[in-house]
Amino acid sequence: VNYKAQLSREGKLGISFSMTKKIFSSNFLLLISFIFLLGFHQKELKVKDDRGKWIVLSNSPRRIISLAPNLTEILFLLELDSKVVAVSNMCDYPPEALLKSKVGSFNPSIERIISLKPDLILATTAGNRMETIRRLETLGQSVFVTSPDTFNKVLKSIVSIGRITDKEKLAVLKAEQLKKRMELISSQVRELPRPRVLYVIWNQPLMTTGGNTFLSNLIRLAGGRSISEDIKQNIALLSREEIIRRDPEVIFLPAFQEEKILKEFLQQWEILTAVKKGSVYQLNEDLILRPGPRIVDGLELMVRTLHPEAFVEK
């Protein structure tokens, strides 16, 4: 009996050995490579958004909807043009974004969004309603929300969007390039005296930026100092008296539709140093107010306006 058992064991061993060999020779390798392929293909993406919420995608997104212009610019920067299925009505840059289908602006059509079957939706806290975001989430959508309040966080949001869209390498590279450019520009004005800046977001009533915003941060990087830096809210409403007391040396205005409004504004604020010196400028708002990749162009524009002398030697 023992002998038989040994034999059969040997026989079995023999068989299994040859099988292992066979498996190794063809099928097993195939299987392993298949698993690897699957592993690369079904890459789980898990990134924390600016709300501190983990957004988990089982696959790299192929149908992305952007609900704000700065996010659209970031997506195009990351070469995701073909993955963007729709954008908000305000998204006008790059020009290709105008060709994408539209889902609305501040109160977009939820139905429109769902009908486009997105696998990732990007939104901001500044340009979208929390209710919209929540409603989309209850309908089972993945919504990635950004709310950058400093220049560095704008760069960080580019990287985090890169990670959730499976474009991390490119995003890190682009963010680094932007950061280098930013440092080069702002290093030229860091030691220069800082003029007091009034950035007018809206003129009637006069709204300017509070201290905890990337705009306030941008003015600092550009070698200026916002007169409303000390105000905690995002939007600061200063009284006439307070503005006169803080006496800005430079004023940035929105692009008014009519020349008349500009004239009226200058008349109304004759008393300010900025108006007396003629240091009132209208900059391209899209470069400055959108926390996206073109923010560095906005920075350069602002530096050239605040400190033209810094660029003379170059």
Add this chain to the structure above:
Amino acid sequence: MLLKSYRALLRLAAMISGLLILSIICVGIGPTSIGYRQTIKILWQAFLGNHFSPEDVNAHIILSIRFPRVFLGALIGAALAVAGSIFQALIRNPLGDPYILGVSSGSVLGSVIGLSLGLGATFLGAQLSSFAGALIAIVIVYKVACIGGKIHTTRLILAGVIISAFFSAIAMFIFSLSESSTVKGILFWMMGDLSSQSMSNILGVAPSIFIGIILLYLLSGKLNLIMVSEENALQLGVNVERAKKVSFLLCSFITGAAVAVSGAIGFIGLVVPNIVRFIWGADLRIHIPISAIAGAALLMMSDTLARTLMSPAEPPVGVITAAIGAPLFIYLLKGRV
């Protein structure tokens, strides 16, 4: 008498089926073209309890987006119209409306305080803070209007307008302290918005509104007598003050529930009961159900316009109800005089 109530019942049945057909039409309309045949098929399958695969986008749109909105529109429209119709009966004045009596502003303020205290995150918290605001408003208005145990209509309206202005001012003050992005969101909600509620939230308020309307309907006999003459009602054994208090309370309750989910949608509470009274008379037993149906229909249609007019952008539905309600009301008023 029997024949009369039979006719009334028949009319009610006809109106309810009309409302149902209208709601299906509203569900069928939207920025995505789905088609009525497909819409009805999806609704019917859902009614039979069949499930759809999550891949079926049309079914998802019909069942999770359009149907909840249309249903919410009907619910809120009915609640506001009934609240308006009871207020008008109680103060014997066509100006009676949750807005004018300060109830809407009260619940808006309640919701805003709830939101800034973080209570708004939970559904029950939002409901309760909204209702508490409505209740506080109506109690103050009631106390101011009450002299020697009797309510003076003029004083009631005046008190309502003043409390409304005061509460709105406090709400505005709270906005001015909060972050700008939330302010824009809250302002949008204040104008009335049906777009952001999920079905579970809607089903959360539905019972309160249904029960409120039914209880008010049960009171309609007594309220009819009170509306004609409080002394006669007293002589006929009606506890006038209690009936009035309970009705005010119920109206505040359904208004608060409505405001908590949809913000303050104007004009429905004012216009619908008046139109219904022009056409079908003031008998509350008829007036309440017809107002509910007409309010539901008007808000459903207004919201459908809001969804499609500027698609894919959506204006708040309060803008549409005002745009439809005001001219309609003026037309009827002029036509009658």
